[in-house]
Amino acid sequence: MKLLTLNFLTCARKTCKTNPAAFPLHPREAELEQIEAEINPLLIQNLLPRINWEVLKTISQELGLPSLPESAPDSEDFMTEEGEPTQTLKDLHTLLMEMNVQNGKLVCGSCEHEYAIKEGIANFLLPSHMV
Amino acid sequence: MSRPEDILPPDLFYNDIESRKYTTNSRIKSIQASMTNRALELLDLDTPSLILDVGCGSGLSGEILSGVPEEHGGPHAWFGMDISSSMLGEALERDVEGDMLLADMGQGVPFRAGTFDAAISISAIQWLCNAETSDVTPEGRLKRFFDGLYASLRRGGKAVCQFYPKNPQQRSMISNAAIKAGFGAGILEDDPDTKSLKVYLVLTVGGGDVSGTVSRMSDVDVQDARRKDKKRGKEFERKGSKAWITRKKAQSEAKGKIVKPNSKYTGRRRKTAW
Numbered sequence: 089m090k091l092l093t094l095n096f097l098t099c100a101r102k103t104c105k106t107n108p109a110a111f112p113l114h115p116r117e118a119e120l121e122q123i124e125a126e127i128n129p130l131l132i133q134n135l136l137p138r139i140n141w142e143v144l145k146t147i148s149q150e151l152g153l154p155s156l157p158e159s160a161p162d163s164e165d166f167m168t169e170e171g172e173p174t175q176t177l178k179d180l181h182t183l184l185m186e187m188n189v190q191n192g193k194l195v196c197g198s199c200e201h202e203y204a205i206k207e208g209i210a211n212f213l214l215p216s217h218m219v
Numbered sequence: 220m221s222r223p224e225d226i227l228p229p230d231l232f233y234n235d236i237e238s239r240k241y242t243t244n245s246r247i248k249s250i251q252a253s254m255t256n257r258a259l260e261l262l263d264l265d266t267p268s269l270i271l272d273v274g275c276g277s278g279l280s281g282e283i284l285s286g287v288p289e290e291h292g293g294p295h296a297w298f299g300m301d302i303s304s305s306m307l308g309e310a311l312e313r314d315v316e317g318d319m320l321l322a323d324m325g326q327g328v329p330f331r332a333g334t335f336d337a338a339i340s341i342s343a344i345q346w347l348c349n350a351e352t353s354d355v356t357p358e359g360r361l362k363r364f365f366d367g368l369y370a371s372l373r374r375g376g377k378a379v380c381q382f383y384p385k386n387p388q389q390r391s392m393i394s395n396a397a398i399k400a401g402f403g404a405g406i407l408e409d410d411p412d413t414k415s416l417k418v419y420l421v422l423t424v425g426g427g428d429v430s431g432t433v434s435r436m437s438d439v440d441v442q443d444a445r446r447k448d449k450k451r452g453k454e455f456e457r458k459g460s461k462a463w464i465t466r467k468k469a470q471s472e473a474k475g476k477i478v479k480p481n482s483k484y485t486g487r488r489r490k491t492a493w
Binding site: 089092111130131138185209 | 266267268269294295296298300302307311316318319320321322323326327329330331333334336352354355373
């Protein structure tokens, strides 16, 4: 499960829908793995306005990754004048697209329900009394 | 012809054997691929986007999403949802690029508002019409799914869901549930009146008429089945007009009041006097 996905996932329970603490889900006991992926500057540029930078900072801190800059990078800094991707873009790509949580769990901040992650797939099935 | 929906719930039906069959069968693969390409054509994305694949299965359609060439606006990033763990196991083996969740679409879409540019679903949403336990209803599951999908798409986003309705009732149940959730909805039929009929539910969030989606395609006939806003009788009859006066007189008469009889002069305008 990529860090990009963690930036969008919320708790699946209906009662948590209205609670702001249901987003983000907090990774616990996470095993990280870096899986190489091809860089796509245009995609990252399109996604950047939608990414919640504060949440990205908290999650990478919880995962024990190096701390991120205070504010989100500007999409103008992504390309050098020769049209090559800059270091900022490469770092962001590594963080969002290549960092994968392989095993562990996600915990909702509001109801403290734990969603297990196995082999990179999170289990969001809820028993019927919790739906 | 037997329908898998009538045999078992999806998480049990797609066990290891069925999942393997589904993923390796070249006929199923080619049908899936052509449907995904058709859905992509309907979505009309011109820049790399974030797409939700509902009922992603073994990632057959996801592979196509990540493989869209640059000149056609790709490659896209995608997240998948599926209820069958065997199907997701197949996807892991095939090493697909998107992130996947083991989730039931009838329990909602667990993403925050405005996450996706688009959503696709190939041969999945007819499963919502089955309730496997007594504490859920097909209507409830459909509502939960479409409400969640509506919220997770950004404004101006689109969703294309290909599905196999069992009968016309199921078809209208699904499209009505989508309309109720707030989508602009349209149904596209490929190869109508043949055995290989394919039904696509095209949904838009905010902005524009849904028929605008197909305006750039040739060979598509648009039939508008929406009810026209019928003006109610009252709004047509202006206060003080002849129709209004006769109606009021009839009303009073029904109440038992004394009313002057109607004549050819009733409600007629007087000459303009000095």
